[in-house]
Amino acid sequence: MKVFALLTVIITGVMLVYGAEDFPKWGDPNQPGSVHVAPRYTQGTxxxxxxxxxxxxxxxxxxxxxxxxxxxxxxxxxxxxxxxxRKKKRGEGESNV
Structure with missing residues (x-):
C-alpha cells in the first residue's frame, strides 16, 4: 500500500511539473490574461x-x-x-462511553 501511495504522489508531482512548464512567465505583460481579460475589467468597470x-x-x-x-x-x-x-446533552442514566 505504501508503494502505491508513493507511486501516486510521484506520478502526480511529475504531471504537475510538466503542466507548469506551459504557464506564461511570471509578470509577463503580454500573457493572455493581461492582454485580453484585464482591459475589459479595468477600462469598463x-x-x-x-x-x-x-x-x-x-x-x-x-x-x-x-x-x-x-x-x-x-x-x-x-x-x-x-x-x-458540539457536545450532546446526556439524559439521566446514560453513560459517558
Whole structure:
C-alpha cells in the first residue's frame, strides 16, 4: 500500500511539473490574461457597474454568483463542523462511553 501511495504522489508531482512548464512567465505583460481579460475589467468597470472601486466591482458585479457560491460552501462547512463537534446533552442514566 505504501508503494502505491508513493507511486501516486510521484506520478502526480511529475504531471504537475510538466503542466507548469506551459504557464506564461511570471509578470509577463503580454500573457493572455493581461492582454485580453484585464482591459475589459479595468477600462469598463465604471461604465458597466457604476462602481469606482475596481476590486468591489469585480467581486460583487462580475463574479457575484461565484462569490455567493464560495460563501455558501464556507458557511455549510462551518455548520457541519459545529454540528459534528458540539457536545450532546446526556439524559439521566446514560453513560459517558
Amino acid at each position: 465604471y461604465i458597466e457597474a457604476g462602481t469606482p472601486n475596481i476590486v468591489t466591482s469585480v467581486v460583487a458585479d462580475y463574479r457575484g454568483y461565484d462569490t455567493m457560491g464560495e460563501t455558501t460552501v464556507i458557511f455549510t462547512a462551518g455548520m457541519a463542523c459545529i454540528l459534528m463537534l
